[in-house]
Amino acid sequence: MEEFPPSAVTVDLVVLTITGEQLCVLLVRRGIEPFRGAWALPGGFVLADEDLDTAARRELAEETGLAPGTVHIEQLAGYGDPGRDPRLRVVTIAYLALAPDLPVPQAGTDAAEARWTPVATLDPATLAFDHAKIFTDGLERARAKLEYTPLAAAFCPPEFTVAELRRVYELVWDARLDPRNFHRKVTGAEGLLEPVGTTTTRDGGRPARLYRRGPAELLSPPMLRTRG
Amino acid sequence: MEEFPPSAVTVDLVVLTITGEQLCVLLVRRGIEPFRGAWALPGGFVLADEDLDTAARRELAEETGLAPGTVHIEQLAGYGDPGRDPRLRVVTIAYLALAPDLPVPQAGTDAAEARWTPVATLDPATLAFDHAKIFTDGLERARAKLEYTPLAAAFCPPEFTVAELRRVYELVWDARLDPRNFHRKVTGAEGLLEPVGTTTTRDGGRPARLYRRGPAELLSPPMLRTRG
DNA sequence: CCAATAGTGTCTATGAGACATTATCAG
DNA sequence: CTGATAATGTCTCATAGACACTATTGG
Incomplete structure (x- = not known):
């Protein structure tokens, strides 16, 4: 194994739902640096003994208080540009989740606030980290998957x-x-x-x-x- | 950031080509432990200042000696079961590469030998790590992508x-x-x-x-x- | 009754698949 | 010439899309 560059691994979630007449994505307002106060996709670190899928479901449950069975969840892609997190090398595995009309989400541990945001009014460029790209990829994946x-x-x-x-x-x-x-x-x-x-x-x-x-x-x- | 569970991040490659009359996948024989002597997908660590895509292309070039422009490469999925590498927590980002008929590959640094193996005769269960699943996923992705x-x-x-x-x-x-x-x-x-x-x-x-x-x-x- | 939405029927244009036919090379 | 494969044409069947029509509720 010699030496290897150590990294942190996280999961981030693009959670989509339809509330009333709009397609919405779940966003959390960051309570800590970096990007404190900015909106971001929910997510967090993968624990030491934890599967990636398990980590994604856990974060989803923490962020939405949702029964695991009611939500479709699938892996989206990995994102690992150096510098995507200003603190240290973080590789994130993004997940796409689709949920039926849900109760208002509850804020998680790192988040000051959680909210359903209509995708039509969201400017992805305002999201923290590289979440603009992750969100865009997730939305396109959802659109494509409806087809087949x-x-x-x-x-x-x-x-x-x-x-x-x-x-x-x-x-x-x-x-x-x-x-x-x-x-x-x-x-x-x-x-x-x-x-x-x-x-x-x-x-x-x-x-x-x-x-x-x-x-x-x-x-x-x-x-x-x-x-x- | 507090404490976070440190991980290594690698890229692994499902490289497919057509030689003569067969669909083949690039395999390397491992020269070091674990799984020394077993066949595995080519891959390696992501360097500290390196993009995931860049790491995948670099590994591909090292393993095949291939001009970068001639090969299609795309991300496949992330794999991170704890215990998938017996040494330490390793999360790998798998890539799918499709190449035209190529010269015989050259063995890389960690590999004793490199070979094109017809997929029809390959028993995925003999591959090292969780490469059976990665290979199967890559093959299915390639098959699906030809459609559309x-x-x-x-x-x-x-x-x-x-x-x-x-x-x-x-x-x-x-x-x-x-x-x-x-x-x-x-x-x-x-x-x-x-x-x-x-x-x-x-x-x-x-x-x-x-x-x-x-x-x-x-x-x-x-x-x-x-x-x- | 009327307004609204559910559900069915019909027509047409398009494309997939089966297969005949013609074209152009090597030997 | 023969044998091979390329390229085009024709036919039929299934289906997407447009749209007329009937069905069943609430008010």
């Missing part, structure tokens, strides 16, 4: 209507989808949705059938996002 | 024929594609291929037009791999 995975349901409560699922696509992609074609597509896709059997009128109008997520891991054929 | 990116050309020399590009798909996916439909599809895709203007008879039969990679970043609509 059933991940949109991760933004919905356990039982949801086709219209609610469509709203997820429309908000994340900032696009309009034809309700009738969307309905035909998702109800026709094998293993995507499982009918619960009951209906709801919470969206107004004719009662809508409720569905749960089905066992499908892949959306085939994919949902098409018209590319520029 | 122009990445297959990374396996080809700068100028190549449609048939050579098709061979890449067939070898990586282990599938057969109709030459006529494939030809129509790739020559019709916007920005994918740029005709050089010359032809070659190196494949026998009627001379085939030579192409270079075009500027397209995305293959739209994607190449379809028939899913199970």
